[in-house]
Amino acid sequence: MSTVTLKGNSIKTSGSLPKVGDQAKDFALTKTDLSKLTLSDLKGSKVVLNIFPSIDTGTCAASVRKFNEQASGLKNTKVVCISRDLPFAQARFCGAEGIENVINASDYATGQFGKDYGLEIIDPPLLNLHSRAVIVLDENGKVVYTEQVPEIVDEPNYEKALDALN
Template sequence: MASITLGGNPINTNGELPKVGSKAPQFQLLKTDLSEVTLADFAGSKLVLNIFPSVDTGTCAASVRHFNESASKLENTKVLCISRDLPFAQKRFCGAEGLENVVNLSDFKSGSFGKDYGLEMTDGALNALHSRVVIVIDENGVVKYTEQVAEIADEPNYEAALASL
């Protein structure tokens, strides 16, 4: 379990992030058109998992914008923006912002992604939402980088994540 903060107030997660060097856990999430997608659907591509509580907050929106800009410059790399937001909210946000270089995925149905990846918040005001995390997975499905952002309101270390690719 990780201890993080929201506005300086302690919050816990349900577990630990996948270990660097391990195979990334499988997942099943929903795209903005409500179709299902799994980790296997991205086989052969490098992945940046940009995980956050809600696209309707300033820091979460900033991370989507930042990775959208970075993704357009990366070869064989997809940025997956994952939250428990409804797919409709994710689609609305990216449409309004003109963001086309990220893939929005929702864990709203079961929350199993957050649980399986050890990043679901288990207490505090955002209980049951995802904590702010970046995970980089190589084209073979191996975890190359993880960051559990200690303060939810802070942005992740974009440079470190992208350098791991």
């Protein structure tokens, strides 16, 4: 279990992020076109998992915009933005914002990704949503970087996450 804060108030997550050097657990998420996305689908590419509570909040939206901006210049890298939002909400946001360089994927159906990666929030008011985190994987799905953002309303450290790709 990890503790993060929401505007200074402590909230707990279901576990801890995977450690650098761990093999990432496979997952099944739903993309905005309602097709499935698994870790196996991303094999052979470096992967940035940008995880957050909801695309309909300012900080979450900013992280999707920032990674979308950066993703266009990354070689052999896919950026996956993950939340428990419905795929329809993710599609609406991306359409309105012109987001085309990242893959949006939802864990709405089971929340299993959040449980497996130790970032499901287990305290109100964000109960069952995901904490803000970034996990970077190499081409073989091995974890090379993690960041559990300590304060949910803060943005992740984009520079460190992108540096981990090198």
